[in-house]
Amino acid sequence: MTLIIFYITSAVAIFATVMMITRLNAVHGxxxxxxxxxxxxxIFFLLGAHxxxxxxxxxxxxxxxxxFVFVIMMLxxxxxxxxxxxxxxxxxxxxxxxxLASILFAEMMAVIMLGGSAATGLVVNSKQxxxxxxxxxxxAVELASMLLLAGxxxxxxxxxxxxxxxxSGTKS
Amino acid sequence: xxxxxxxxADIFGILVSVIIVAAMLIxxxxxxxxxxxxxxxxxxxxxxxxxQVVADMIKMFFKEDWIPPFSDKLVFVLAxxxxxxxxxxxFAVIPFAPGVGIIDFNFGLLYFLALSSLSVYSVVxxxxxSNNKYSLLGALRAAAQTVSYEVFMGISxxxxxxxxxxxxxxxxxxxxxxxxxxIPQFFGFLIxxxxxxxxxRRAPLDLPEAEQELVAGFHTEYSGMKFGMFFVGEYxxxxxxxxxxxxxxxxxxxxxxxxxxxxxxxxxxxxxLFFILLRGALPRPRYDQLMTFGWKVLLPAGLxxxxxxxxVLLSLHG
Numbered sequence: 001m002t003l004i005i006f007y008i009t010s011a012v013a014i015f016a017t018v019m020m021i022t023r024l025n026a027v028h029g030x031x032x033x034x035x036x037x038x039x040x041x042x043i044f045f046l047l048g049a050h051x052x053x054x055x056x057x058x059x060x061x062x063x064x065x066x067x068f069v070f071v072i073m074m075l076x077x078x079x080x081x082x083x084x085x086x087x088x089x090x091x092x093x094x095x096x097x098x099x100l101a102s103i104l105f106a107e108m109m110a111v112i113m114l115g116g117s118a119a120t121g122l123v124v125n126s127k128q129x130x131x132x133x134x135x136x137x138x139x140a141v142e143l144a145s146m147l148l149l150a151g152x153x154x155x156x157x158x159x160x161x162x163x164x165x166x167x168s169g170t171k172s
Numbered sequence: 173x174x175x176x177x178x179x180x181a182d183i184f185g186i187l188v189s190v191i192i193v194a195a196m197l198i199x200x201x202x203x204x205x206x207x208x209x210x211x212x213x214x215x216x217x218x219x220x221x222x223x224q225v226v227a228d229m230i231k232m233f234f235k236e237d238w239i240p241p242f243s244d245k246l247v248f249v250l251a252x253x254x255x256x257x258x259x260x261x262x263f264a265v266i267p268f269a270p271g272v273g274i275i276d277f278n279f280g281l282l283y284f285l286a287l288s289s290l291s292v293y294s295v296v297x298x299x300x301x302s303n304n305k306y307s308l309l310g311a312l313r314a315a316a317q318t319v320s321y322e323v324f325m326g327i328s329x330x331x332x333x334x335x336x337x338x339x340x341x342x343x344x345x346x347x348x349x350x351x352x353x354x355i356p357q358f359f360g361f362l363i364x365x366x367x368x369x370x371x372x373r374r375a376p377l378d379l380p381e382a383e384q385e386l387v388a389g390f391h392t393e394y395s396g397m398k399f400g401m402f403f404v405g406e407y408x409x410x411x412x413x414x415x416x417x418x419x420x421x422x423x424x425x426x427x428x429x430x431x432x433x434x435x436x437x438x439x440x441x442x443x444x445l446f447f448i449l450l451r452g453a454l455p456r457p458r459y460d461q462l463m464t465f466g467w468k469v470l471l472p473a474g475l476x477x478x479x480x481x482x483x484v485l486l487s488l489h490g
Binding site for chain 2: 054057058
């Protein structure tokens with residue numbers, strides 16, 4: 001039963017991702033990306049990583065993608081962008097990326113064939129995740145938090161009204 | 173999973189009763205607002221005007237279901253269903269009473285947060301697909317408001333998670349046998365309340381659909397049943413929000429004398445009435461005031477609440 005759900009979800013994920021790449025309208029592409037992220041969430045759930053599954057939905061599908069849609073909506077480009085995309089996505093463009101992607105796919109298949117399944121059927125609870133994060137991976141957590149802080153300070157700096165420039169021009 | 177959870181009777185009963193409650197809330201809200209504003213409200217159709225909902229539904233079904241020719245048609249049709257579906261699936265983790273409920277999920281609280289953050293797509297996509305400047309402005313406001321207030325919402329309930337030591341809503345209710353969490357987590361409760369009102373886009377924080385500035389905001393172009401779905405979706409959101417508030421801070425089904433299910437429904441009903449009273453009592457803030465209040469007051473307050481709770485717990489048990 002789980003196996004069938006897994007294959008259905010994976011098919012949805014792959015289909016959504018392909019559709020995401022080939023859409024000409026940016027918002028439609030984003031909708032497919034959201035669908036793809038949701039199906040990855042379901043796959044995490046099936047593998048027993050419930051915590052990762054919920055976080056995938058909250059953070060990627062629920063927050064980051066909202067901001068993506070927000071920006072695309074604010075730019076609100078119409079038919080002109082769609083025509084531009086159509087010009088960019090001509091068939092010749094696909095050869096290079098598809099070749100590289102097929103190499104990756106072959107590698108992944110080889111790893112799976114040799115190493116067997118990584119799924120253990122173990123259900124991971126939040127306590128284990130927390131213990132792992134603040135135990136062996138403490139350094140990574142600290143580094144990530146520093147990176148985020150740097151991003152926050154950078155965004156604050158960019159968002160600050162440019163005080164020096166206003167001397168010659170209009171008021172900010 | 174517990175036995176007795178998630179059988180067909182549970183699922184069907186919860187689904188039907190939740191939808192009926194959400195539909196009846198349209199009448200309840202209009203009558204109550206009228207009482208508080210010294211009017212009568214809808215009292216003509218049926219006893220006490222109770223059939224008003226049916227009349228409204230008939231009206232909505234027979235209205236012209238118009239899709240604007242300049243809209244992004246597929247997304248336009250998809251948008252109203254999202255809020256409906258996410259809010260209904262949200263009820264899956266609500267612990268109505270011992271043995272009554274749909275699933276007993278270990279990350280129930282996070283599941284609720286995930287679904288409430290997904291529901292914003294409904295508004296955002298509606299605004300985008302309508303291709304109308306008022307809708308677009310409403311959708312932009314909704315996206316910014318929801319993403320911001322989600323942060324404080326998540327932080328404010330971490331105090332409850334710390335006290336109970338679990339994300340499982342049933343275990344959170346059980347952990348409140350010795351006292352409701354509203355007492356140790358009073359500030360967390362206040363922050364959560366503001367955040368959840370902003371998240372469900374209810375008055376006074378209904379800036380995405382502020383009539384005075386934005387016509388009807390994101391649903392300007394919607395009519396007929398599609399508008400009805402937004403409308404019922406909003407009431408489903410209120411019901412879900414009060415159910416979660418009751419579960420987290422007011423002891424869920426716990427209470428003396430009466431059966432657990434009755435207690436849960438009573439408390440949830442009081443929560444819903446409070447939401448309606450809020451709409452009648454408070455004016456709408458300006459948009460920049462909303463965002464400033466969120467980031468400059470609620471975020472530090474939430475973090476402080478988290479720190480203090482952690483410190484107290486550590487000194488007691490550590």
